[in-house]
Amino acid sequence: xxxxxxxxxxxxxxRGDYSANELVTAYLTRIVAKNGTLNAYLTVTEQAALDxxxxxxxxxxxxxxxxxxxxxxxxxxxxxxxxxxxxxASRMLDNFIAPYDATVVMRLAAAGAVMLGKTNMDEFAMGSxxxxxxxxxxxxxxxxxxxxxxxxxxxxxxxxxGLCAAATGTDTGGSIRQPAALTGICGLKPTYGRVxxxxxxxxxxxLDQGGPMARSAQDLALLLQAMAGxxxxxxxxxxxEVPDYTAALGGSLQGLRIGLPREYFDAGLDPAVGDAVRAxxxxxxxxGATLVDISLPHTHLSVPAYYVVAPAxxxxxxxxxxxxxxxxRCDNPADLQDLYQRSRSEGFGAEVKRRILIxxxxxxxxxxxxxxxxxxxxxxxxxxxxxxxxxxxxxIAGPTVPGPAFRLGxxxxxxxxxxLSDIYTLAVNLAGLPALSVPCGLVQGLPVGLQLIGRDxxxxxxxxxxxxxxxxxxWHLRRPPEA
Ligand code: GLN
Numbered sequence: 127x128x129x130x131x132x133x134x135x136x137x138x139x140x141r142g143d144y145s146a147n148e149l150v151t152a153y154l155t156r157i158v159a160k161n162g163t164l165n166a167y168l169t170v171t172e173q174a175a176l177d178x179x180x181x182x183x184x185x186x187x188x189x190x191x192x193x194x195x196x197x198x199x200x201x202x203x204x205x206x207x208x209x210x211x212x213x214x215a216s217r218m219l220d221n222f223i224a225p226y227d228a229t230v231v232m233r234l235a236a237a238g239a240v241m242l243g244k245t246n247m248d249e250f251a252m253g254s255x256x257x258x259x260x261x262x263x264x265x266x267x268x269x270x271x272x273x274x275x276x277x278x279x280x281x282x283x284x285x286x287x288g289l290c291a292a293a294t295g296t297d298t299g300g301s302i303r304q305p306a307a308l309t310g311i312c313g314l315k316p317t318y319g320r321v322x323x324x325x326x327x328x329x330x331x332x333l334d335q336g337g338p339m340a341r342s343a344q345d346l347a348l349l350l351q352a353m354a355g356x357x358x359x360x361x362x363x364x365x366x367e368v369p370d371y372t373a374a375l376g377g378s379l380q381g382l383r384i385g386l387p388r389e390y391f392d393a394g395l396d397p398a399v400g401d402a403v404r405a406x407x408x409x410x411x412x413x414g415a416t417l418v419d420i421s422l423p424h425t426h427l428s429v430p431a432y433y434v435v436a437p438a439x440x441x442x443x444x445x446x447x448x449x450x451x452x453x454x455r456c457d458n459p460a461d462l463q464d465l466y467q468r469s470r471s472e473g474f475g476a477e478v479k480r481r482i483l484i485x486x487x488x489x490x491x492x493x494x495x496x497x498x499x500x501x502x503x504x505x506x507x508x509x510x511x512x513x514x515x516x517x518x519x520x521x522i523a524g525p526t527v528p529g530p531a532f533r534l535g536x537x538x539x540x541x542x543x544x545x546l547s548d549i550y551t552l553a554v555n556l557a558g559l560p561a562l563s564v565p566c567g568l569v570q571g572l573p574v575g576l577q578l579i580g581r582d583x584x585x586x587x588x589x590x591x592x593x594x595x596x597x598x599x600x601w602h603l604r605r606p607p608e609a
Contacts, residue, residue, distance in 0.1 A: 128152055128288040129605065132197050132345040135291055139186055139196045146182035146196030146240065150175050153198045153242055157289050165264050166274075166283040168203050169211055170243035178240035185238065193348055195238030200290040202281050203244040204251055205231050205336070206325040214327050215259035216249045218447050218454045218473035228325025229357045230294055230336050237352035242290050246280030249475045250444065251301055251329045253277050254547040255537065258477040263534055266309060267606040268572050272531040275305030275547075281339050282309040286606055292340035292349055296326060298333045299432050300526075300551025303563035306339055307526035307575025310565045310604060312592065313339040314346045317583045318558035319364035321350075322357030330439035331362070333432075333555040342602055343564060343592035347371035350585060366583065374586035375593040380414035382591070383519040389425035390524030390550050399574045402567030403525045406576040406595065410523075413594055418519050422511040427504045428553040429545055434488050434501035435556070440478075441485025447473060480541065509557040516581050521591060525550055526563040526575035550577060560585045564592040565601040573601070 127135065127144055138144055154172055161167050175198065182196035206212045206224035208231075213219045227235070235241070248258040256264040256279025264279040266272040267287035274283040278295030282305035285293050295302040297315035306313025314337045321336045328334060338349035351371050357363040384407065391400055407417055449455040449469025456472055459465035474482070488497035515522060527547060537544040554561040559579055566576035576595075580588045596602050 128156060131342045132194070132291050132340060132348055133342070135197055136193065140191070146179040146186065147176070149196060150179035150198050150240055150242070153290060157242065160287055160289060163265060163270055164267060164283050164287055164289070165246055165262055166280040166287065166289055167200065167243045168213060168215065168246050168261055168280070171210055171241055175240055175242050182238060182240055192236070192238035194234065194352060197239045197291050198242050199234060199239045200242050200245045200281060200284050200293040201231055202247050202278050202293065202295050204247060204296055204327045205294060206327070207231055207241070207244065210244065212244070212327070213260070214250050215247045215261055216474065216478070217260045220260065220454065222453055226325060229322035229359065230326065230353050233352050234294070234349070239352070245284055245293060248277035248279070249478050250327070250440070251277040251296055251298055252440070252477050252481055254300070254304060254544050255532070256280065256305070257534065257538060258475055260475060265534070266531050268310065268531065272533055272572070273308070275308035275527070275531065277301040278339065279305045282306055282311060282313070285309070285311045285339050285341065288605070292338060292345055294336060295339045296334055296336045297555065298330050298436060299555050300548040302337050302339060303526050303551050303561060303575065303577060304548060306563045307565070308531040308573065310573030310601065310606065311339055311341060312343055312346050312562065312564050312602060313337065314350060314562045314585065314588070315554065315560060316350065316354065316585055317560040319362055320560070320583065320585065321353050322360040322363045324357055324359040328443040330436040331443060332439060333436060335555070343562070343589050343596055344372070344375060346562070347375060347589045369586050371586055371589055374590050377590045378414065379410060379591065379594055382415040382521065383418050384410060384415050385418050385420035385515050385519030385522045387420050387422040387425065387515070387522060387524055389422050394528050394546070394549065395525055396529040396569065398569040399525050399529060402569060402574050403576050406566035407523060409595055409598055410591065420515045420519060420522070422515060422553065424504065424507045424511050425553060428508055428556060429549060431501045431504040431508065431556060432552040433484065433545060434497050435505060437481040437485035438489050438498050439485070441482045441489065444478065444482055449473070505556045508553050512557045512559060512579070521587055522579040524577055526577040530569045530572035530574055554579055558582065560588060562588045562592055564595060565604070567601060568604070
């Protein structure tokens with residue numbers, strides 16, 4: 127039952143093959159067995175999960191069950207959960223018990239999902255390997271010497287290793303898609319504004335977007351259905367109808383035009399990953415899709431533009447952690463200045479400090495125009511590249527990540543090498559577009575992903591293409607050897 131997709135579990139629960147209590151208990155048992163090695167969960171909410179399972183079984187019995195009733199999920203520890211520690215994997219919030227639920231948490235609970243706990247992540251979602259967590263790295267279930275990707279590495283490892291049916295993640299520059307690719311699962315970064323950011327701890331507000339991580343595209347559709355939609359409490363959420371994502375699955379791909387950006391198949395791409403991606407695209411051609419060569423000429427500027435815009439916003443967002451109102455406070459401050467200084471020095475890790483330094487630098491008088499304003503202009507050029515491409519094609523496809531999972535520690539002393547893991551994912555966030563990663567092969571026994579990028583609010587097409595692909599391939603059903 128733990129290897130089943132959500133759709134299979136939902137059907138099994140309705141048939142009475144097993145109860146929500148049995149399902150939740152089985153996951154909790156597996157978490158106890160596996161989490162010591164993987165470090166995917168930071169908090170396991172066992173009692174609340176068992177209570178939730180009981181409520182789910184009651185709903186299943188009286189016919190009031192929703193689409194996700196009894197489905198065990200985990201939330202990235204960046205989503206506020208009422209009464210449960212919400213740490214963002216930072217010492218700064220190690221003692222923070224959220225006083226309310228994020229909208230995403232509330233909506234998934236309202237659809238019947240049962241929360242098993244909170245997953246590990248890079249500190250404040252800054253990272254591509256899940257090694258910046260205050261609580262230690264997450265390990266990749268496919269090879270425990272390797273990273274699961276980041277920053278939603280705990281959610282990815284938990285789904286891949288069968289420690290939950292699905293999980294939430296957030297994606298500021300690739301943090302849903304990159305770890306999904308490196309652990310062999312599916313992850314969707316919705317259009318900016320599609321999913322409420324209320325209660326999702328802010329990293330870079332104009333880029334952050336929450337989304338689902340699961341085994342199949344069909345599961346992503348079920349989860350997105352519950353998560354998406356206007357939220358009056360998030361002024362950047364969009365007032366726009368949410369389509370029926372499940373109903374959109376199964377649409378024909380005949381005549382669909384898929385653009386392959388030449389910049390995504392360049393010298394930086396591991397040739398074996400390129401082969402896996404091309405083999406995946408050949409499957410889509412068999413469904414009647416046409417592959418079209420395109421260019422996104424400003425792609426090479428996405429890493430520099432992102433690493434100005436994201437740190438700038440982060441430095442502003444993280445100014446609130448001052449040791450005064452909540453979060454970490456240093457011992458025996460001598461005066462106010464000392465309180466601020468030591469609370470922040472001791473509460474934040476090295477990568478977060480690096481971002482704050484970059485961010486305050488690019489926003490400072492004299493440098494603002496040269497860096498921040500320039501990066502915003504580049505951001506517009508990047509979005510224009512996509513808009514132009516979508517004049518010719520319906521969907522854009524390429525690799526999610528240049529190579530398979532790297533070894534723990536391998537890129538720790540080289541921030542730029544680490545930043546380059548996101549070379550194919552960052553531009554999507556700068557442009558605000560939806561994108562999805564779907565497993566498309568194994569390279570040296572490690573999973574790699576095919577990325578599909580869509581027009582604004584066209585998550586349905588991405589889910590449909592991925593679903594079609596999964597009907598004729600089984601990469602998403604492969605299980606890691608250590609799980
Ligand atoms: N790896 C990128 C960064 O470190 C993106 C992280 C994310 O999407 N949260 O900023």
